[in-house]
Amino acid sequence: MSTRVLICDDSKMARKQLARILPEDWDVLVDFAEHGQEALDKMASGKVDILFLDLNMPVKDGYETLEAMQSFTHLPAVIVVSGDVQPKAVQRVKDLGAMAFHKKPASAEELRGLLLSLGLFTPTDGKSLSVAPHSVSAAEQFTLNECLQEVANIAMGRAASVLADMLNVFVKLPVPKVSILEVGELQMALDYSIKDSSCSAVSQGFVGSGVAFETLLIFSDSSFPDMASLLNVSEEITSVVEVELLMDVSSVLVGPFIDALGKQLNIDFSQGHPSLLAQHAKVSDLVNTKRAKWKRTLAVEIAYEVENYQISCDLMLLFTEDSVSMLENLLSYLVEED
Known part of the structure; x- marks a missing residue:
């Protein structure tokens, strides 16, 4: 009888990539879920032997899914496949019952070795992998936003791991937001994300292989005391100290x-020097500072929060309009057929 595999990830690109690298000589039937609740519903209505589970998802994330599975009488083997590589994230999912953790993006060789080591995969004589007939399969097409969201998700996890190690904390990660924004929409997006009445920001430019963008790290001013405490800054938090903290976090x-x-796009980006864009400013003032430059932009937004501390910041990538076609070409290589 075929092994029933369920791949749960909110990214269509990630679902397809993972399905493509499953061993072809594995007698397996593959199905998909877009978030944790859909995965739970499918497990409740039918047998699932192995669950590949993402962590950062809407509706019900990976942690919530693992917690809800504790009430199931038949538990599948769970392999978490995520871009969130914080050691505390890995430990949490194992404490919740996951058999293993594998970072994104996975390779066919790495995944095959993991499945063999866990005793979950026995090679067959021929190609046996198949996809459940009601599932969206390899014919899927992917938008620029979907592809960019997935590569940003992986990059987000790498950055959070470094910050978590530096501060010895757990960084809560969202699903990255990708959209084309006019300058007025950019202000509304920032107003929604930045809860404080004032914020400070650092900007930095990057360019490579026809792709140009600016990063904007926006730090809620109320975050400075806890950040200073975590970094063992005992001196008075002056404006100069705040700028130093802001630059440290930005780096x-x-x-x-x-x-x-x-690395995902195969680009070596050249970078400009980071600069203080604003200090103790309103979001409207922040946007007005570069209103002429940001008339219309492809934006990636990631809201980082540190668990149990009043620390939050937004990382935004603002791509030039001229970069969009090049990004589409580069990202297409990540989802093309073997």
């Missing part, structure tokens, strides 16, 4: 993020 989050993004 830790932006550097690893861009490195992971570049």
Whole structure:
């Protein structure tokens, strides 16, 4: 009898990529779920032997899914496949019953080795992998937003891991938001994300292989006391100290993020010097500072929060309009057929 595999990930691109690298000589029937609740519904209505589970998803994330599975009488073997590589994230999912953790993006060789080591896969004589007939399969087409969201998700996890290690904390990660924004819509997006009446921001430019963008790290001003405490800053928190903290966090989050993004796109980005864009400013003032430059932009937004601390910041990538066609070409290589 075929092994029944369920791949749960909110990203169509990630679902397809994972299905493509499953061993072809595995007698397996593959099905898909877009979020944790859909996975739970499918497990409740039919047998699932192995669940590949993402962590950062809407409706019900991976942690909530693992918690809800505790009430099931038949539990599948769970392999978490996520871009969130924080050690505390890995430990949490194992404490919740996951058999193993594998970072995104996975390769066919790595996944095959993992499945063999766990005793979950026995090779067959021929090609046996098949997809459940009601599932969306390899004929899927992917939009720029969907592809960029997935590569940003992986880069986001790499950056969060560095910040978590530096502060010895757990960083809560969202699903990245990708959209084309006019300048007025950009302000509304920031107003929604930045809860404080004032914020500070650092900007930095990047360019490579026809792709140009600016990173914008926006730090809620109420975050400075807890951040200073975690970094063992005992001196008075003056405006100068705040700028130093802001630059430190920007370096830790932006550097690893861009490195992971570049590796996925096969680009070595050249970078400009980070600069203080605003300090103790309103979001409207922040947007007005570069209103002429940001008339229309492809934006990626990631809202980082540190668990149990009043620390939150937004990392935004603002791509030029000229970069969109090049990004589409680069991202298409990640989802093309073997």
